[in-house]
Amino acid sequence: MKARAAFEMDEDWRVFHPNPSKPAFILPAGSVDAHCHVFGPGNRFPFSAQRKYTPCDAPKETLWELRDFLGIERNVIVQASCHGTDNAALVDALEDAGGRARGVAFLDRDVSAAELDALHAAGVRAVRFNFVKRLVDGLPRDALLEIVRKIQRLGWHIVIYFEAADLPDLYEFFASLPTIVVVDHVGRPDVTGSVGGREFDLFVRLMRENENIWCKVTCPDRLSQSGPPGYDDVIPFAKRIVEAFPDRVLWGTDWPHPNLKSHMPDDGQLVDFIPKIAETSELQRKLLVDNPLRLYWPEESGAATMNNEGQQ
Numbered sequence: 001m002k003a004r005a006a007f008e009m010d011e012d013w014r015v016f017h018p019n020p021s022k023p024a025f026i027l028p029a030g031s032v033d034a035h036c037h038v039f040g041p042g043n044r045f046p047f048s049a050q051r052k053y054t055p056c057d058a059p060k061e062t063l064w065e066l067r068d069f070l071g072i073e074r075n076v077i078v079q080a081s082c083h084g085t086d087n088a089a090l091v092d093a094l095e096d097a098g099g100r101a102r103g104v105a106f107l108d109r110d111v112s113a114a115e116l117d118a119l120h121a122a123g124v125r126a127v128r129f130n131f132v133k134r135l136v137d138g139l140p141r142d143a144l145l146e147i148v149r150k151i152q153r154l155g156w157h158i159v160i161y162f163e164a165a166d167l168p169d170l171y172e173f174f175a176s177l178p179t180i181v182v183v184d185h186v187g188r189p190d191v192t193g194s195v196g197g198r199e200f201d202l203f204v205r206l207m208r209e210n211e212n213i214w215c216k217v218t219c220p221d222r223l224s225q226s227g228p229p230g231y232d233d234v235i236p237f238a239k240r241i242v243e244a245f246p247d248r249v250l251w252g253t254d255w256p257h258p259n260l261k262s263h264m265p266d267d268g269q270l271v272d273f274i275p276k277i278a279e280t281s282e283l284q285r286k287l288l289v290d291n292p293l294r295l296y297w298p299e300e301s302g303a304a305t306m307n308n309e310g311q312q
């Protein structure tokens with residue numbers, strides 16, 4: 001039998017919360033966790049040789065337990081950089097989910113049509129481009145565009161991860177992308193700056209001028225300086241986006257919270273963050289149910305269907 005690699009998580013790795021609290025906020029029926037990950041298990045799905053961190057195992061079974069405990073109905077599982085472009089753990093989770101999960105993959109530029117078809121059949125609906133330098137060695141833009149050309153026939157969209165300080169350099173490239181584009185983690189603003197300041201205004205402008213650009217209002221735990229339980233300093237940033245673009249926002253837990261060094265969030269508190277940034281039941285329904293269904297389960301969505309340029 002082929003020997004499997006044994007992985008030791010990084011010494012400073014923080015393992016996900018062992019027993020999150022029950023949230024006070026009751027999620028509406030049909031809520032989607034639109035950003036979460038699975039890691040390994042490493043002895044079954046080895047981590048990438050190019051990875052920048054070695055996490056703890058975070059298997060699909062634990063994700064399903066969290067889903068059920070929090071009152072979530074579906075998941076969008078995002079390929080994490082530690083698995084590189086080997087999407088096997090992601091596909092395994094999607095196949096186990098009985099239609100209740102969709103996926104976002106990492107791809108090589110030479111990915112074949114048959115590989116894409118297999119990913120689509122498993123439930124993948126998007127490709128992720130990561131521009132966070134500490135996490136990946138970036139791909140050249142012509143490679144990204146080659147991948148974009150390949151995914152368009154499947155109606156997939158693009159998920160981008162970048163830090164706000166890098167947006168000025170990336171703005172025109174992002175604005176030129178032809179599909180729906182979903183931005184991770186509110187565009188990672190520096191929340192010690194002003195919500196009406198130049199840096200965050202640039203991100204708001206990107207969304208205002210490009211109706212195909214969506215945003216995940218995720219990871220207050222990752223963005224906050226004031227910290228748990230309330231993550232109060234992140235509220236104005238996420239709320240501004242939810243109120244300005246109610247039909248283009250998504251929410252997720254980010255479980256198992258890769259690379260957090262300051263603390264490990266209680267996932268129940270992350271659910272209780274939602275009504276602070278989406279104050280009405282209509283905003284909450286769009287954020288948690290209507291928008292993710294329209295994007296990831298359009299065949300089940302009651303809303304008008306969209307082409308993948310975001311037009312209804």
Ligand code: 0GY
Binds near residue numbers: 081130
């Ligand atoms: C996240 C955040 C991070 C990690 C990754 O792919 C990844 O490794 O996304 C991070 O370290 O900021 O999206 O979960």
